[in-house]
Structures are given as C-alpha cells and as structure tokens.
Amino acid sequence: MPAETLEFQVEARQLLQLMIHSVYSNKDVFLRELVSNASDALDKLRLEKLRDDSLDADVSDLHIEIDVDKDARTLTVRDNGIGMSYDEVGQLIGTIANSGTAQFLKELREAKDGANTEGLIGQFGVGFYSGFMVADEVTLVTRxxxxxxxxxxxxxxxxxxxxxxxDDAPQGTSVTLHLKPADPENQLHDYTSPWKIREIVKRYSDFITWPIRMVPERGSDTDGDKAPEPETLNSMKALWARSRDEVLDDEYHDLYKHIAHDWRDPLETIRLQAEGTFEFQALLFLPEHAPYDLFTRDFKRGVQLYVKRVFIMDDCEALLPQYLRFVKGVVDAADLSLNVSREILQQDRHIEMMRRRLTKKVLSTVKDLMAKNPDKYATFWREFGTVLKEGLVTDPENRDAILAVSSFASTHHDSEPTTLKSYVERMKDGQEDIYYLTGESRQSIENSPHMEAFRDRGIEVLLLTDPVDEVWADAVGEYEGKKLRSVAKGQIDLDAEEDDEGEGEKEKQTEDFAALLGWMKEQLAEDIKDVRLSSRLTVSPACVVSDTGDLTPALENMYRAMGQEVPDAKRILELNPGHALVKSINQAYQEREDRTALTDSAQLLYDLAVLAEGGRPKDPARFVRLMADRLERAL
Structure with missing residues (x-):
C-alpha cells in the first residue's frame, strides 16, 4: 500500500494550530503526556495477554524508553505496549472523536494564561498533540x-x-519529535539535555508502574568500547502502598495530575486502608474545580482499579456511585482476580463492600472539611454541590450523611448558604415545617408572589435553584422530624395562632368572595381545579399553586424531557382578598356588570399569576389583546 496524504479533521486542525501558536507557561508537559500514553499502552497489552494467552506478543520486559539525539535534535518516546493498527492510527490521531470537542476548543481559546491552558491538554486524550509545542515535525511508528x-x-x-x-516496525509505539531550537525566553528548553529529561520524569512520572529508561546520550563525545546501560529514571513506587510519612504532598499532587489530567493541585487527598476479611488500599482526591464536561454523557467517571499493585482498569465505575463521579484516584485490592471484567465487577460482593466503604469515607471527609476548613468546603460545594445532591435521590442509604454536608441558599443571608441543621436551630417558635421554594435563580425566587407572607413575617425560606432540587426535596420529605414544604404547594396558613377577631375577619372574607370564587372556577375550568383565597399573598393580586401531592410544572417538564409520560395536573388559583384589583372584580361580579368583561378579567388575572412565577400564558396573543385593552381604558 503506498503512502497516503490525508487532511486533518477540522477540529484536530484547529487544536493543532492553537497548540503550536499559543504561548504556554510550561511546555514540559508534552513529555508527561507522551509517557502517560505509553504507560496506558503497556497496561492495555498486559491486560490483553491476561485475557488471551494465545496473543503473539512479548510481555517479558514491558517498559518505556526515552532516546535523545543531540546532533539530529530528536527526542523519541518508545514503548513495547499494545500498539495501533493502520486504521486505528487514522482514527485516533487524524481525528478527535469526542462530543465535547467544540467546548474543549472554546475553553482552550478563552484560557487567559499558560497555567489555564496547561490543564486542558490531556483532558480529551489529545496529549499526543502536545508534542507539536516543542517540535517542528512528529513521526509515529507503531505495530x-x-x-x-x-x-x-x-x-x-x-x-x-x-x-x-x-514492514520492520517493532511491537508497540515510538513517537519521535524533531525538536525546535531551544528558546529559554519562551520556556522552550533544550529537551535533548539528559538532566532536563530526568527532571521532568521525576516531577511528573516517578510513580508510573513501568520502568522509564533513558538510552545513553547519542551525539556526544563519549568514548568507550562498551555502551553504558540505560538509566531507569522513575522509582515505580506505589504511593498508596507507602506510609503517609514517606510521601510528600507534592508527590500525591503529581499522581492526581497524572490520573485526572488536571494542572491544579487537588482540593483534598483521602487515604484509606481497609483490613480484615477483605483488604484494600485507596488513595482518592477531591478536585478543586469541576471539569466542564461533568454533566455530559461522555464524562469518564470512576477511579483506577489495581489488584496487588497490578493495573486492571481505568475509570472503574463500580467503585463509587454516580453522584461521586468527580472523585479521582486509585484503589488497590488484595483479593480480586486479575482477569476481571466490568460485568463481573457489577456482581462482585467484594466490590460492593469497597463501594460502601469508599462512599462513606468520601462523605466523612467532606464533613470534616465543613467543620475544620470552611473555605475548602465552600469551594467544594460551589463546584460539586449540584452533583452531590443527586445522591439524595439515588442513595437512600447515605441520605442522612449527604444532608449533613449539604448547604443551601436562604433568605437568612444574602451570600452565605445554610445547612438544614442551622435552619432548624433558627426556626421561629411554633414553626413546624422547613420551607423552601424552587426556581431558576435566587432573584426570581425572591420576587415570587409565593414569598410575600413569609417575607413579611420574617420566616426563613430555602432558595433552591438547581434542577435536581425539584426532585430531592420531594424524595427526602423531612429532616429531623420537620417536614420539607414548598411555599408554592398546598394550603399554607401562617396565621394559625390568630385571635378570635382575626378568625372572624377571615370567615367574613370567605363569605364575601364565595360567589366569585365559584364563578371563576367555572370560567377557568380548563386551566385550574380550584379558586380560593390566599394567606400567602400580601402585595400581588393572585398566584397559582400546586396541590400538596402534585408535581411542580418544572418537574413535569423535566420528566417529559427525559421521555416519560406525565399527566397534566391542573393547579389552584389563589386570590389576595386585600388587593384592590381583586376587590374591584368581586364588586363588579356582585353588581352583575358585563359578564364578558368579567370573564376577560378572570383570564387576565390567571395569566398574570402564571407570568409572575415565570410561566407562559396558554394563549399569549389573547393575553396581549386583553392587556392592551385594559391599558387603553386606563389611559
């Protein structure tokens, strides 16, 4: 087959140009990425050989080799791992087959400095392209x-x-970089220098489980009949198997960066050593920032699984629940089979035991942060609180532990969130329930008509703005015996302790408005199931509320977006008997004025209530006509 000259996929071409022409604060990361790719290739070959003993492959001395040639100004990173076929090279290197590519490129372009761009290089398996930061030409040979x-x-x-x-390619992959001239002003070092290679490998890849060997320098004046032996540059020590006193924080951080492809240090390091009938060690990390693809379907979750320090698989989803998918790290088990598959892991009781222990350890670590390091906790909750709250729905076993480390925006404070425990401690005398309201933003919730009576009486309300809040609040139901109640659902009476005079006034209002309420219920029967007077409104003329057991409109829309059939639930229209507009409509009804005009007023009042909570009138054109007519009369 003759040589083919092919064009890069558009996204790959854009990425290459960004890498070549952007200024990076640390170009050394190219070697970290190439070594990491080589390590992955060795892991894959060892696993393939375990699963298929007939595979014609040499696994007697798996290693990574770095070869520099000063005279030719080349640097080669070579491994004898799994290698690639002709088609795989075209698919994996000529294109970037990832649904998040567009977002990745956008972030790479918008990164304000080298430190920000450095962390993006490895996130989509495009570490190979980083070689073009330091090379004019790259040659890859693989079998x-x-x-x-x-x-x-x-x-x-x-x-x-x-x-x-x-025809003559050895097993594995070699990547040869034809290096650009050194340019210290632009952080472009002499990457043919042995000391520089040692420094980079020690800093980024000392913990790699395969030997990284540097071939004796070529292009030098070294004499001698016998060539010196290759130098092994890394210690290959498993950090999780060493005592805490033997490991520096920087070493933990480097391992995290290698695993997570993140340029930042982790927010917190978690160590766990389980002994007894089933032994395992874990070294986990809480990131400082959420990756931008955290909520995409293609996000790779899970931690690395080892068995007796032998790598088994990346992204082992069975070891942590979905709502802890941001946690990175390593788990090393003593008693699992080396020949284990993802399907087997789903059924393995030992994996389930590990999952429980690891989940509890992560949650207890977050609780410790909350108590001992509020700034770190605030960072964690800002970045991962939305994800963690998914566990309130999906993990009843750990629901109390998740609630204990959750915090929420509240009317008690403009900026600092509150815990449920603190909310309960501040509850007013006689208050039995924990009140909350969901919405798209804090501003829209605070301006909601449903909040008026609570604001006037100084009753604290939780302001829940994440989509998952719609789900978990219903699923949880209560906290420490206190019911969680939406201020937009059911009948809420904040005047339960009224005196006889207040009760009498309420009864009189009910009598005065009874006929209007019945008539409006008939007129709006297609849209609502009841009309009643409200005790939650003090300023607005009307609001719509859901019945106690009904889904909110936002939750209905969410289920429909997921393809689930949800029956339309009619809601309740509440009127403010003290509002001038409602009084006028009632007076007009009692005086038997034009019923057509009254019907239009009833519809307009309902549409205004729907708009006030962020909804949309069923017939916007009619709403506009009615509103224009009323404005014309007023003028």
Missing part, C-alpha cells in the same frame, strides 16, 4: 501486538499528515 505490519504517521502539524505501512 499492534499480534499483527505483522506496522504503520508510520508523519506530520508537521499543518493541514495534512502522511500515513503509510511499514
């Missing part, structure tokens, strides 16, 4: 284990790349 033909890929990082088969 997939078990195959006889290899592939050569070459590009100068412009619009095209060359792909051709080769």
């Amino acid at each position: 997939r284990a078990g195959e006889t033909k290899g592939t050569r890929w070459t590009s100068r990082g412009e619009d095209t790349y060359t792909l051709e088969p080769v």
Whole structure:
C-alpha cells in the first residue's frame, strides 16, 4: 500500500494550530503526556495477554524508553505496549472523536494564561498533540501486538499528515519529535539535555508502574568500547502502598495530575486502608474545580482499579456511585482476580463492600472539611454541590450523611448558604415545617408572589435553584422530624395562632368572595381545579399553586424531557382578598356588570399569576389583546 496524504479533521486542525501558536507557561508537559500514553499502552497489552494467552506478543520486559539525539535534535518516546493498527492510527490521531470537542476548543481559546491552558491538554486524550509545542515535525511508528505490519504517521502539524505501512516496525509505539531550537525566553528548553529529561520524569512520572529508561546520550563525545546501560529514571513506587510519612504532598499532587489530567493541585487527598476479611488500599482526591464536561454523557467517571499493585482498569465505575463521579484516584485490592471484567465487577460482593466503604469515607471527609476548613468546603460545594445532591435521590442509604454536608441558599443571608441543621436551630417558635421554594435563580425566587407572607413575617425560606432540587426535596420529605414544604404547594396558613377577631375577619372574607370564587372556577375550568383565597399573598393580586401531592410544572417538564409520560395536573388559583384589583372584580361580579368583561378579567388575572412565577400564558396573543385593552381604558 503506498503512502497516503490525508487532511486533518477540522477540529484536530484547529487544536493543532492553537497548540503550536499559543504561548504556554510550561511546555514540559508534552513529555508527561507522551509517557502517560505509553504507560496506558503497556497496561492495555498486559491486560490483553491476561485475557488471551494465545496473543503473539512479548510481555517479558514491558517498559518505556526515552532516546535523545543531540546532533539530529530528536527526542523519541518508545514503548513495547499494545500498539495501533493502520486504521486505528487514522482514527485516533487524524481525528478527535469526542462530543465535547467544540467546548474543549472554546475553553482552550478563552484560557487567559499558560497555567489555564496547561490543564486542558490531556483532558480529551489529545496529549499526543502536545508534542507539536516543542517540535517542528512528529513521526509515529507503531505495530499492534499480534499483527505483522506496522504503520508510520508523519506530520508537521499543518493541514495534512502522511500515513503509510511499514514492514520492520517493532511491537508497540515510538513517537519521535524533531525538536525546535531551544528558546529559554519562551520556556522552550533544550529537551535533548539528559538532566532536563530526568527532571521532568521525576516531577511528573516517578510513580508510573513501568520502568522509564533513558538510552545513553547519542551525539556526544563519549568514548568507550562498551555502551553504558540505560538509566531507569522513575522509582515505580506505589504511593498508596507507602506510609503517609514517606510521601510528600507534592508527590500525591503529581499522581492526581497524572490520573485526572488536571494542572491544579487537588482540593483534598483521602487515604484509606481497609483490613480484615477483605483488604484494600485507596488513595482518592477531591478536585478543586469541576471539569466542564461533568454533566455530559461522555464524562469518564470512576477511579483506577489495581489488584496487588497490578493495573486492571481505568475509570472503574463500580467503585463509587454516580453522584461521586468527580472523585479521582486509585484503589488497590488484595483479593480480586486479575482477569476481571466490568460485568463481573457489577456482581462482585467484594466490590460492593469497597463501594460502601469508599462512599462513606468520601462523605466523612467532606464533613470534616465543613467543620475544620470552611473555605475548602465552600469551594467544594460551589463546584460539586449540584452533583452531590443527586445522591439524595439515588442513595437512600447515605441520605442522612449527604444532608449533613449539604448547604443551601436562604433568605437568612444574602451570600452565605445554610445547612438544614442551622435552619432548624433558627426556626421561629411554633414553626413546624422547613420551607423552601424552587426556581431558576435566587432573584426570581425572591420576587415570587409565593414569598410575600413569609417575607413579611420574617420566616426563613430555602432558595433552591438547581434542577435536581425539584426532585430531592420531594424524595427526602423531612429532616429531623420537620417536614420539607414548598411555599408554592398546598394550603399554607401562617396565621394559625390568630385571635378570635382575626378568625372572624377571615370567615367574613370567605363569605364575601364565595360567589366569585365559584364563578371563576367555572370560567377557568380548563386551566385550574380550584379558586380560593390566599394567606400567602400580601402585595400581588393572585398566584397559582400546586396541590400538596402534585408535581411542580418544572418537574413535569423535566420528566417529559427525559421521555416519560406525565399527566397534566391542573393547579389552584389563589386570590389576595386585600388587593384592590381583586376587590374591584368581586364588586363588579356582585353588581352583575358585563359578564364578558368579567370573564376577560378572570383570564387576565390567571395569566398574570402564571407570568409572575415565570410561566407562559396558554394563549399569549389573547393575553396581549386583553392587556392592551385594559391599558387603553386606563389611559
């Protein structure tokens, strides 16, 4: 097969140009990424050999090799791992097959400095492209284990790349960088320098479980009949297997960066050593920032699984629940089979035991942050609170633990969130329920008509703005014996302790408005199931509320968006008997004025109530006509 010259996919071309022409604060990360890719290839080959003993592949000395040539100004990173086929090279390197590519490129363009861009390099498996930061040309030679033909890929990082088969490629992959001239002012070091290679490997890759060997320097004046032995640059020590006193925080941080492809240090490091009938060690990390693809379907969740320090799989989802998908790290089990699959893990009782222990450990760590380091906790909750609250719905076993570390915006304070425990401690005498209201933003909730009576009486209300809040508040139901009640659902009477005079006034209002309420219920029967007087309104003329057991409109829309059939639930229209508009409509009804005009007024009042809570009138054109007519009369 002759050599082919192919064009990069548009996104790949854009990414290449950004990497080549942007200024990075630390170009050393290219070697970290190439070594990381090589390590992954070795892991994959060892697993393939475990699963298929007939695979024609040499696994006797799996390693990574770094070879520099000063005279030719080349640096080669070589491994004898799984390798790639001809088609895989074209698919994996010529394109970026990821649904989040557009967002990735957008963030890369908008990164304000080198520190920000550095952390984006490895996130979509595009670490290979980082070689173009330091090289004018990159050549890749690879042969997939078990195959006889290899592939050569070459590009100068412009619009095209060359792909051709080769007969003499060794098993694995080698990436050769034809280095740019050193330019210290732009952080472009001499990457043919052995001391620089040692420094980068020690800093970023010392914990890699495969030996990283540096071939003796070529292009030097070294004499001697016998070539010196390759130098192993990394310690290959599993950090999680060493005592806490033996490991520096920087070493933990480097391991996190390697696993998470994050340039920042983790927010918190979590160590766990479980002993007894089933032994395992875990080294987990809470990130400082949420990745931008955290809520996408393609987000890779889970931690790395090892068995007796032998790598088994990346992104082991069975070890942590979905709502802890942001946690990164390593779990090393002593008693699992090396030949284990994801399907087997779902059924393994040992995995379930580990999952429970790890989940409780993560939640207890967050609780410790809350008590001992409020600033760290505030960062954690800002970045991951929305995700953690998913567990209130999906993990009843740990619901109390999640509630204990959850905090919510509240009318008690403009900026600082509150816990449910603090809310309960501040409850007014005689208050039996914890009140909350959901909405799109704090501002829209605070301006809601449903809040008026609570604001006037100084009763605290939780302001819940995340979509998941619609679900968990119903699922949880209560906290420490106090019911969670939406101020937009059911009948709420904040005047339960009224004196006889107040009760008498309420009864008189009910009598005065009874006929109007019955008539409006008939006129609006297509939209509502009842009309009643409200005790929650003090300023607005009307509001719509859901019945106690009904879904809110937002929750109905959420279920429909997920493809679930939800029956339309009619709501309740509440009128403010003290409002001038409501009084006028009642007076007009009692004086038997034009019923057509009254019907229009009733519809307008209902539409205004729907608008006030952020909804949309069923017939916007009619609403506009009615409103224009009323404005014309007023003028």
